[in-house]
Amino acid sequence: MTHVATLQSLIGGRWIGSQASAPLHSAITGKVMFHTHAERIDFDEAIVYARKTAVPALMAMDFQTRAASLKALAMYLMERKEALYAISQHTGATRADSWVDIEGGIGTLFAFASMGSRELPSSNVLHEGPAIALGKRGGFAGTHIMVPRGGVAVHINAFNFPIWGLLEKFAPSYLAAMPCIGKPASATSYLTEALVRMIEQSGILPPGALQLVIGSTGDLLDRLRGDDVVTFTGSADTALKLRTNPNLMRNSVPFTAEADSLNCAILAPDIAPDDPEFELFVKEVVREMTGKSGQKCTAIRRVIVPENRVDALAERLRERLSKVVVGDPQAEGVRMGALASLDQQRDVAERLALLAAGNEVVFGAADGFHPVGDDVAGGAFFAPTLLLCRDGANNAAVHDVEAFGPVSTMITYSAAGGIDEAVQLAARGKGSLVSTLCTRDPRIAARAVPGLAAFHGRVLVLEREAAVDSTGHGAPLPQLKHGGPGRAGGGEELGGVRAVRHFLQRAALQGSPTMLAAVTGEYVRGAAVQESPIHPFRKHFEELQMGDSLLTHRRTVTEADIVNFGGVSGDYFYMHFDEIAARDTQFGKRIAHGYFVLSAAAGLFVSPAPGPVLANYGLDNLRFVAPVAIGDTIRARLTCKRKVDRQRVDDKGIGQGVVAWDVQVTNQHEELVASYDILTLVMKQH
Structure with a gap:
């Protein structure tokens, strides 16, 4: 035993x-x-x-x-x-x-x-x-x-x-x-x-x-x-x-x-049986019916299709479903296994009976269903079953009853009603996790997606360009929200770091900038800073403190600066070179390139000799706040804003951390002209 x-x-x-x-x-x-x-x-x-x-x-x-x-x-x-x-x-x-x-x-x-x-x-x-x-x-x-x-x-x-x-x-x-x-x-x-x-x-x-x-x-x-x-x-x-x-x-x-919800896939009116999208749609429906034996909360339960395409779609789906081998996953050629339990098998059978009432069975157990494998007679196998409802507006069951298995129902919409009618049928599900819209027409997508998004947590637009990399209708991705409104539960999971925020407590914080900086561990403008004879770029990651700051020397912008920068960059925009045209603008005169100001500021605060700062790998929150004209004098304040120890080491075993620097560029009137964050890799001492 x-x-x-x-x-x-x-x-x-x-x-x-x-x-x-x-x-x-x-x-x-x-x-x-x-x-x-x-x-x-x-x-x-x-x-x-x-x-x-x-x-x-x-x-x-x-x-x-x-x-x-x-x-x-x-x-x-x-x-x-x-x-x-x-x-x-x-x-x-x-x-x-x-x-x-x-x-x-x-x-x-x-x-x-x-x-x-x-x-x-x-x-x-x-x-x-x-x-x-x-x-x-x-x-x-x-x-x-x-x-x-x-x-x-x-x-x-x-x-x-x-x-x-x-x-x-x-x-x-x-x-x-x-x-x-x-x-x-x-x-x-x-x-x-x-x-x-x-x-x-x-x-x-x-x-x-x-x-x-x-x-x-x-x-x-x-x-x-x-x-x-x-x-x-x-x-x-x-x-x-x-x-x-x-x-x-x-x-x-x-x-x-x-x-669990009644997710849908819509075949738009612009897709014909000879289009690649038609075949993509067929594959997606069959994959969602048979993957996990249809036991996915995201599986396609309703296939919403134009009435003039339903016969062609039914034929293609029958053809594909007839080739799906069901049985013991260890047996050769098996593509679909069993439901998770005998209880689930009974539940799906009961719900299928409710769905089949008044509808056509396009493909099901009568079409040669014989699970393969040894000792499978007592298993929880269930035949892939495709139904057809030709009156979705008046058949409540197809929008209310979910068979949590390899069961889907095709529902037709009229040529007169078009994509708007299809979206209305989708909404009858009272909230679902995901919907797929198969179309090649951006105008149809722009019209349909807002309506679908109101009742679905995720919308996939399926067409040949996206299909090259698409993970498909039913795959929740860690980077994107999973969940849906109404019947789908009204919750949210995944969605990148926003998922972490669901498990944190948010609080409003009020106080002086110095206190806010101390609490957040992030420099807040207006907070106290620390200046020292040692340039911040000469400090290793461990030595740097939030608030370490450098106020640079000044530089006066000349016409030669603008001309030279235009020559190097190829940017000859009229605001920088055409005195007459610039005079008629809101600035009333020629101004320096914004990216020249950015470059000039770097020249003011960079410490050029080799040191702990290894690389600048990005800018965040860049804003050009006010124009810089010929004759204006600029300087920059560089402040250590945030340190993140990502616990990385280089190929020599030397540790590295990420430092975000707050940069404020001001003119001779102490007015802010440019504002941004610089992200750098900074070496550790050990």
């Missing part, structure tokens, strides 16, 4: 669970593979451990060190990914399906590590500037800061992405210094448990940074406070039940939901 393992929860720094409870079946064979554990979890212990052990450990780090540890964790997991693939096949996933879950999840760690390293400070205070003067005399200013909440993030995830679902939430909350308690859906929790064991064995994360709940959440939500956060992925009904938890409402605990 094969031993059936009992899954365990990671609570309070130890694994608990030895008594078997609910059986978990292989999606391929239907055989029992694991059990959840019967032991009740002490959620007070989990919360206290997170608050007293993990929060201080995470706060002892900063954004940059947490980003570095995320990268180390991603590298560790990538080296061990094959062990996860071996387990993932029991969820019914093919290798391609598992790639999205496993390497997509690990890739999300890499992405947030990289974005955190580039965009977050070497501290635990994120300044959302610029500061704003609140008084006429410069002594009072205001700005916004974001700081760690000091609480716990509870992530409740769905069954369809047991690895990506946890990691895409864990990465930004970890960067925000929030320890996480992950609760995967039981059906595929064995894969999440394997991942968390791997993470715990790595020793990369501080103790308590990630805890795991197998089974029920019990009274966990009843123990949360206002500094905690809850995220949820799953059904809209469950989201409503959790969202209205009295304790969450009483304490205003932030709650983010990403719920």
Whole structure:
């Protein structure tokens, strides 16, 4: 008799669970593979451990060190990914399906590590500037800061992405210094448990940074406070039940939901069957129907198509679907696996019956559905099924009922109604995660996308130019927002560093510029500066302090400067060379090139000899505030604005940091004429 393992929860720094409870079946064979554990979890212990052990450990780090540890964790997991693939096949996933879950999840760690390293400070205070003067005399200013909440993030995830679902939430909350308690859906929790064991064995994360709940959440939500956060992925009904938890409402605990929705793909009227876009559309629909066996929150459920194209589209889709081999992912040629569980198989069948009522079945189980592989009779397989609704305006089911499997419905719109009617049908979904618009006409895109964006979290415009690099309809990217309005939950995930901000607390800060600079760790104009005989460019990264400043000598701009700069740059714009034409402008005279002023300022503050400053790699926030005329005298103030220790070393093992310098260029009247930030790489002493 094969031993059936009992899954365990990671609570309070130890694994608990030895008594078997609910059986978990292989999606391929239907055989029992694991059990959840019967032991009740002490959620007070989990919360206290997170608050007293993990929060201080995470706060002892900063954004940059947490980003570095995320990268180390991603590298560790990538080296061990094959062990996860071996387990993932029991969820019914093919290798391609598992790639999205496993390497997509690990890739999300890499992405947030990289974005955190580039965009977050070497501290635990994120300044959302610029500061704003609140008084006429410069002594009072205001700005916004974001700081760690000091609480716990509870992530409740769905069954369809047991690895990506946890990691895409864990990465930004970890960067925000929030320890996480992950609760995967039981059906595929064995894969999440394997991942968390791997993470715990790595020793990369501080103790308590990630805890795991197998089974029920019990009274966990009843123990949360206002500094905690809850995220949820799953059904809209469950989201409503959790969202209205009295304790969450009483304490205003932030709650983010990403719920299943009726995503759509629209074939625009300008696309004909012979166009490359038509074939791209066919491929996208079939990929979304069969990828993960249609068990994706972003899968295309409604295919909105012109009535004069529906027969051609149905024929192409039938042709492609008939070639999809369904069965055991280990069997040769299989392109689509099983649903995650027998319960899911029954649920999809029930919902398909509701959708099929009054509609045509274009392709389905009657078209030769025979899963391949050994011992698959008890598996949770389901035939790819395509329906056709010719009256989408009066058939409510196609806009209300979601079969969370390989099921899509074509819905026609009229030539008279055109793209506007298609957008109206899309809106009948009452809010979705993603929509695709297939068109070659920019005018159609410009007309349709605003309407689609009002009801969808993401809009993909599909055509031949974008298809070269497009990740497709259903792929949430770490750099872009994931989530949608209405039925889709109204929440936001991912979206680059903005996802980290979801787990931070924003506060308005008021005070003198000097105080604002001290709190934010970033120089604020008007704050006190430190000047010394040592040029700031002669200081190593460790020696530099925020506020270190240099006020340069002066330089008078001459006509020769303008002529020479025009000759070097090739910029002979009339404002610099035509005295008569310039006289009729708002300036009333010739002025210097803005980029000459920029170059001249660099000549004033640069220390030319070799030293710790290695390279200037960019300018931010450049503004030419006032004109500089022939005879004006300029000088610059260079101030160390911000230091970011990205913990990088060169090929000789010498460390480097990033320094942002505030530059203010003024004229002889002390008026600001140019303003910008310079970004430099600066060498460390060791």
